[in-house]
Amino acid sequence: MEFPKGVPWVRYHGIYKDLKVNIIWPGKDLALGVDSVGTVSSSLVTYASIQALQPDLIINAGTSGGFKAKGACIGDVYIASDVAFHDRRIPIPIFDVYGIGARQTCSTPNLLKALNLKAGKLSTGDSLDMSPHDEAAIVVNDATIKDMEGAAVAYVADILSVPAIFIKAVTDIVDGDKPTAEEFLQNLVAVSAALDNAVTQVVDFISGKCIQEL
Amino acid sequence: MEFPKGVPWVRYHGIYKDLKVNIIWPGKDLALGVDSVGTVSSSLVTYASIQALQPDLIINAGTSGGFKAKGACIGDVYIASDVAFHDRRIPIPIFDVYGIGARQTCSTPNLLKALNLKAGKLSTGDSLDMSPHDEAAIVVNDATIKDMEGAAVAYVADILSVPAIFIKAVTDIVDGDKPTAEEFLQNLVAVSAALDNAVTQVVDFISGKCIQEL
Numbered sequence: 522m523e524f525p526k527g528v529p530w531v532r533y534h535g536i537y538k539d540l541k542v543n544i545i546w547p548g549k550d551l552a553l554g555v556d557s558v559g560t561v562s563s564s565l566v567t568y569a570s571i572q573a574l575q576p577d578l579i580i581n582a583g584t585s586g587g588f589k590a591k592g593a594c595i596g597d598v599y600i601a602s603d604v605a606f607h608d609r610r611i612p613i614p615i616f617d618v619y620g621i622g623a624r625q626t627c628s629t630p631n632l633l634k635a636l637n638l639k640a641g642k643l644s645t646g647d648s649l650d651m652s653p654h655d656e657a658a659i660v661v662n663d664a665t666i667k668d669m670e671g672a673a674v675a676y677v678a679d680i681l682s683v684p685a686i687f688i689k690a691v692t693d694i695v696d697g698d699k700p701t702a703e704e705f706l707q708n709l710v711a712v713s714a715a716l717d718n719a720v721t722q723v724v725d726f727i728s729g730k731c732i733q734e735l
Numbered sequence: 736m737e738f739p740k741g742v743p744w745v746r747y748h749g750i751y752k753d754l755k756v757n758i759i760w761p762g763k764d765l766a767l768g769v770d771s772v773g774t775v776s777s778s779l780v781t782y783a784s785i786q787a788l789q790p791d792l793i794i795n796a797g798t799s800g801g802f803k804a805k806g807a808c809i810g811d812v813y814i815a816s817d818v819a820f821h822d823r824r825i826p827i828p829i830f831d832v833y834g835i836g837a838r839q840t841c842s843t844p845n846l847l848k849a850l851n852l853k854a855g856k857l858s859t860g861d862s863l864d865m866s867p868h869d870e871a872a873i874v875v876n877d878a879t880i881k882d883m884e885g886a887a888v889a890y891v892a893d894i895l896s897v898p899a900i901f902i903k904a905v906t907d908i909v910d911g912d913k914p915t916a917e918e919f920l921q922n923l924v925a926v927s928a929a930l931d932n933a934v935t936q937v938v939d940f941i942s943g944k945c946i947q948e949l
Contacts, residue, residue: 648823706827
């Protein structure tokens with residue numbers, strides 16, 4: 522498979538144990554050179570990857586902010602139990618529910634127990650910072666972690682009926698003292714290594730099992 | 736062509752004068768029954784439609800809010816000269832530019848003059864309301880109209896190199912006295928008729944011309 526000309530998406534693939542693994546990276550914006558973060562890019566690459574690869578399972582791995590009031594610390598790795606958006610306010614009945622887009626993720630009780638990972642709710646929005654309106658929605662979403670992609674990946678996976686799990690490593694404390702962007706950049710390398718390690722453990726755990734055993 | 740199982744997207748198509756016309760509607764959310772509004776849905780359906788149909792031109796037609804301070808009135812039909820996002824704040828150098836995603840649209844000076852349509856800048860976000868943070872960004876974007884899809888459609892059209900124009904009819908005055916959701920619902924039917932009429936005129940104008948003549 523190849524992605525269409527013009528998109529920055531990158532695919533690495535191979536066989537690991539009994540698994541056909543495809544690692545899809547949204548890549549760097551071709552005009553600006555920065556990572557293609559956010560819900561539009563992640564929903565597109567999820568859609569295109571599902572269409573091309575028909576996966577049995579999606580693992581959305583990435584970094585996130587964490588709320589210390591909910592117990593999150595820098596370097597923690599979470600499996601998201603639920604996802605929702607916090608920046609899609611549509612105050613018309615039922616449209617409001619559509620905007621929030623709350624979804625339960627693929628249940629993985631055995632994986633959580635075996636790897637001793639934390640579980641928490643994930644809230645997604647297209648801003649790295651947090652406005653008061655975002656904060657209010659994040660509280661309603663009961664979120665422990667905050668990212669810029671999860672709920673969009675979950676939406677696409679859900680409508681195309683592919684199970685998805687979300688592994689998020691905490692780079693910054695949203696309700697802490699430090700500015701998010703600074704803390705994010707400071708911790709990105711170390712926390713990425715923790716994420717790398719956790720994803721490897723998850724893939725090892727998945728190997729040889731069916732979805733219902735996770 | 737058919738869209739994949741699970742997506743609510745709807746395609747109508749036919750020949751009109753010398754044009755092969757495909758009308759793509761994001762459809763109603765299959766779980767909730769409301770229109771699939773917003774940037775994730777519109778970027779996905781734009782991507783899938785371009786892949787399947789390889790169009791020469793995209794017309795993104797829809798409703799929008801308008802700013803009376805910039806001269807917008809209920810029922811006005813605008814062609815967007817520029818698009819940008821107002822709810823993707825990423826305060827890291829260059830990421831901030833990526834988040835705003837400002838793009839000029841396909842230039843159509845002859846179409847604007849011939850049909851006497853208004854031109855203005857469009858700002859896009861996933862909320863129907865407008866938070867103070869959104870408002871500040873909309874001012875920076877110098878926007879006359881505000882919608883929930885345009886900049887996402889423009890992003891996808893841009894990376895896949897398809898020219899796109901944006902026709903937006905004003906259903907509500909954002910900087911007016913009435914609550915947006917109420918005003919939107921009140922005017923939706925009448926303004927949709929104005930949009931319908933304008934899109935027909937635009938398609939008639941396009942017929943027989945190449946992109947450079949628009």
